[in-house]
Amino acid sequence: MMTIVYAGFLAFGLVALVLQILAYRTRTDVSVGNNPQFLKFQRGYFAVYLVAMFADWLQGPYLYKLYSYYGFQEAQIAVLYVFGFASTVIIGMWAPMAADQFGRKKLCLAFTVLYSLSCFLKLFRSYGILIIGRIIGGVATSVLFSAFEAWYVHEHIESHDFPKEWIAVTFSRASTWNGILAVTAGLITNVVSEWFGMGPVAPYMLAIPCLVLAGVLVSTHWTENYSSHKTKFRKMCGDGFKGILSSEMIFMVGAIEALVESVIYIVIFLWTPILEPSKPSLGIVFSCFMASILAGQGLFQILSSRHFEVPILLITSCGISLVGTMLCVSSTHPGNANTNLSFIALCIFEFAVGIYFPAMGYLRSHIIPEQHSWSIMSWFRVPINLISCIVLMLLHEDVFLHGNRMIFVVCSILLLLSLLSAFRLLRLWKENESSRQETVLMTSEHIHNIF
Incomplete structure (x- = not known):
């Protein structure tokens, strides 16, 4: 099977490269979002957000393999996944409001701590501890997709007064880099887990330094911001x-x-x-x-x-x-x-x-x-x-x-x-069609x- 896997990777990688280049050339206004001050601010956000996302991507390829390596059966592993999904949706409804009220920077820092703890708990073979790790990981994921972007939008509009339309420019660039990082993460996890023989837990240990780096950057380079209004x-x-x-x-x-x-x-x-x-x-x-x-x-x-x-x-x-x-x-x-x-x-x-x-x-x-x-x-x-x-x-x-x-x-x-x-x-x-917005x-x- 490895022959077809490598062939598929080369084929889809090449197709993705060509299509992304063509997509880049279809931009209608290449000057949008190229203000030097905006680019500097954007790089500061990417330095944190993409490191955090890379740590998340590192945990994708070998999760099921890790649980199987510990001796759990498919039905038991399904329960572990269910706990992760359930915690994501439960906390996901609360996380945006928590970020607004308690401070988005604080919640981003909490994300780095929680996700690091979730990775650390992957070292244990206890089913109960692994369930706790999945729940904590689900909570951290909810924060990742609420607090970071909420912080950026507030800073973009309120602190720097950049045009609102440029927010889409940042998220579009983030999505492209996200995809590149995801492909890279898969290759790196394959190297450390299989080529170096470090096993399926290695990617999780590799993710912890990335999360620590993201936490340090947040604490030293980001300012705190809150929502201007309270919501029930x-x-x-x-x-x-x-x-x-x-x-x-x-x-x-x-x-x-x-x-x-x-x-x-x-x-x-x-x-x-x-x-x-x-x-x-x-x-x-x-x-x-x-x-x-x-x-x-x-x-x-x-x-x-x-x-x-x-x-x-x-x-x-x-x-x-x-x-x-x-x-x-x-x-x-x-x-x-x-x-x-x-x-x-x-x-x-x-x-x-x-x-x-x-x-x-x-x-x-x-x-x-x-x-x-x-x-x-x-x-x-x-x-x-x-x-x-x-x-x-x-x-x-x-x-x-x-x-x-x-x-x-x-x-x-x-x-x-x-x-x-x-x-x-x-x-x-x-x-x-006639009543829709244009942005x-x-x-x-x-x-x-x-x-």
């Missing part, structure tokens, strides 16, 4: 829920997000046990997946710059991802598994994910009212995690213990529903953490 958690949640029910377009965005991203979470868990029988280099496989995402992201930027309607690109993404999971249904047939086909199918799926995240980010920014975006998107995360946790817990049932084929059948059904929902959203989009604000969370 109950009122925000209530307003968000009412907003979802009051607009069919918002509801359809949430439905598509829940269906697609729950499948993404499931694939995060399944890709290692599916490919493991062929003993691939997991770091290289991970890098190949990340290159596939970069390729999809580049294609989205090219097509959207040529005035392809974003809902159509979302439909394309849902359709391609459905093809990927249907191929996995075939390749994971009990007694006749084909890991080569599974690898190709997963690369196709990740390519679709690369199109999906910027498309969904664009649609959310145009459809969801800005004043309710946090509360509405927090509600969206509930069904995402609920669906993925339920499906993973089904691994305890006898019907699912003879391979993962039925899991991919469920994933295919979810993606088929998302495809139908995307067609409905396209129709609503055309009906409401878009994308965050790096829209393209992150596929793993």
